[in-house]
Amino acid sequence: MKESKYPYSVLFIEDEEAIRNNYTSYLKEYFEKVYEAEDGLIAYEIYKTKKPQILIIDVHIPHINGIKLLQKIRETDHTTKAIILTAYADTNYLLQAAELKLTKYLVKPISRQELKEALALVVNELSDFKVSSNKVVHLLNNYVWDYTKKEISNNGNYIELTNLERRIMVLFFDNINIVLPLDSIIYEVWGDSLRGNHASLKTLIKNLRKKMPLDIIKNVFGVGYKLEV
Numbered sequence: 001m002k003e004s005k006y007p008y009s010v011l012f013i014e015d016e017e018a019i020r021n022n023y024t025s026y027l028k029e030y031f032e033k034v035y036e037a038e039d040g041l042i043a044y045e046i047y048k049t050k051k052p053q054i055l056i057i058d059v060h061i062p063h064i065n066g067i068k069l070l071q072k073i074r075e076t077d078h079t080t081k082a083i084i085l086t087a088y089a090d091t092n093y094l095l096q097a098a099e100l101k102l103t104k105y106l107v108k109p110i111s112r113q114e115l116k117e118a119l120a121l122v123v124n125e126l127s128d129f130k131v132s133s134n135k136v137v138h139l140l141n142n143y144v145w146d147y148t149k150k151e152i153s154n155n156g157n158y159i160e161l162t163n164l165e166r167r168i169m170v171l172f173f174d175n176i177n178i179v180l181p182l183d184s185i186i187y188e189v190w191g192d193s194l195r196g197n198h199a200s201l202k203t204l205i206k207n208l209r210k211k212m213p214l215d216i217i218k219n220v221f222g223v224g225y226k227l228e229v
Helices: 017-028 040-050 066-074 091-098 112-128 163-173 182-190 198-209
Strands: 006-013 031-037 054-058 081-086 104-107 136-138 143-146 151-154 217-220 224-227
Touching: 006 017, 006 040, 006 112, 017 031, 017 112, 031 040, 040 066, 054 066, 054 112, 066 081, 081 112, 104 112, 163 182, 163 198, 163 224, 182 198, 182 224, 198 217
Parallel strands: 006 031, 006 054, 054 081, 081 104
Antiparallel strands: 136 143, 143 151, 217 224
């Protein structure tokens, strides 16, 4: 990060007062506005009134847990950045969280360095992504993804995608720079079909990489894949 404060607002949601005080003090060193909440109900009210651009949410908070809180927010808001904190690397939480457009999923206890790296990703997403009003994102080497048409083109020429390739592209571009677990990708692309497995996903990714800019689809060993822009 840098010495001057980032012009973004952050809401930190954690029910343990000592942890909350520690991290809100840390966040105030880097961001212009920092809000805090000890439970899901208070957090939602602050979200509605203050409209923070970044959410840092502990899963295990009173009244409305972190996952349900973010699900509620995502009903109408797909742009506010979110980092989830949890004490457990639970597969069910991972699968639910993968659908919520997270920037990062951190397992507690987390160090300030880990949080700093996650926030650097958030700042990058807020400041560097160039999505125009007609909902396209510009990639390397004149590649363009069109969110509305769900098409990718290079120098104006549309690249043919199979139905499965299109599904996974939609998933990736809805979760830019977010690591998606293998099982979550398989479920989103193949649904309940028995044809979806780790081997078929690997083949799909291999074929898709041939149609995309070099190294844009990253393999995160033992976890899954992410689209890195």
